[in-house]
Amino acid sequence: MIAAQVRCRDGRMLALQLEPAFTLWPRFKGLLGRGRLAPATGLWIAPCNSVHCFFMRFAIDVLYLDSQQRVIAIRHTLKPWNLSLHLSARSVIELAAGECQRLGIHIGDIVQCAHYR
Numbered sequence: 483m484i485a486a487q488v489r490c491r492d493g494r495m496l497a498l499q500l501e502p503a504f505t506l507w508p509r510f511k512g513l514l515g516r517g518r519l520a521p522a523t524g525l526w527i528a529p530c531n532s533v534h535c536f537f538m539r540f541a542i543d544v545l546y547l548d549s550q551q552r553v554i555a556i557r558h559t560l561k562p563w564n565l566s567l568h569l570s571a572r573s574v575i576e577l578a579a580g581e582c583q584r585l586g587i588h589i590g591d592i593v594q595c596a597h598y599r
Contacts, residue, residue, distance in 0.1 A: 484526070486595040488587055496585050500526040500575065500595070512576070513538060519578040522585065526595075528573035538562045541579035546571035551593045556582055 488496040503509045503525055512533075513525055518540055527533070533544055539562065546555040546568040557566045559579040575593065582588075 483523075484595055486526075486593055488585070489592045489594055490586065491588065491590045494586065496587070497522060498575075498577075498593070499523045503527040513542070516540075519576075519581075521578070521581065524575045524577040524581075526573060526575050530574045531569055531571040532565065532567040533560070533574055533576065534565045535560055535562045543577045543579055543582040545575040545577070545582070545587065545593075547573045547575065547593060551595070553587065553589050553591045553593070556587070556589060558582060 483499045484502055486498045486500050488498060490496065499522060503512065509527055509530070512527065514537055535542065541559045541561045544557040544560055544566055545553050548554045548570065549572045554571060555568045560566050
């Protein structure tokens with residue numbers, strides 16, 4: 483897991499624990515086979531600009547990030563068997579459905595993580 487912070491536009495700092503999916507197998511597997519995600523925990527997929535929820539057991543929130551790790555789009559409650567795409571995204575963070583609202587993550591917030599390649 484990677485410790486990351488979300489620097490919100492309103493000055494708040496949020497802590498996230500992110501599992502990196504930066505190589506072929508972790509990107510391919512994604513969240514398949516899992517029953518849920520813990521609060522403030524997610525999967526960071528890079529490079530990536532689209533996600534699918536085929537064969538998943540639960541809905542997710544998706545943060546689309548640009549090359550500066552700024553949130554450029556949010557897809558709330560993407561349900562199993564659905565797709566989502568944002569062409570200009572460079573990476574995505576998948577969180578449990580409702581986490582973006584619970585944590586107060588918005589477009590324009592920045593994910594800070596030294597381990598991002």
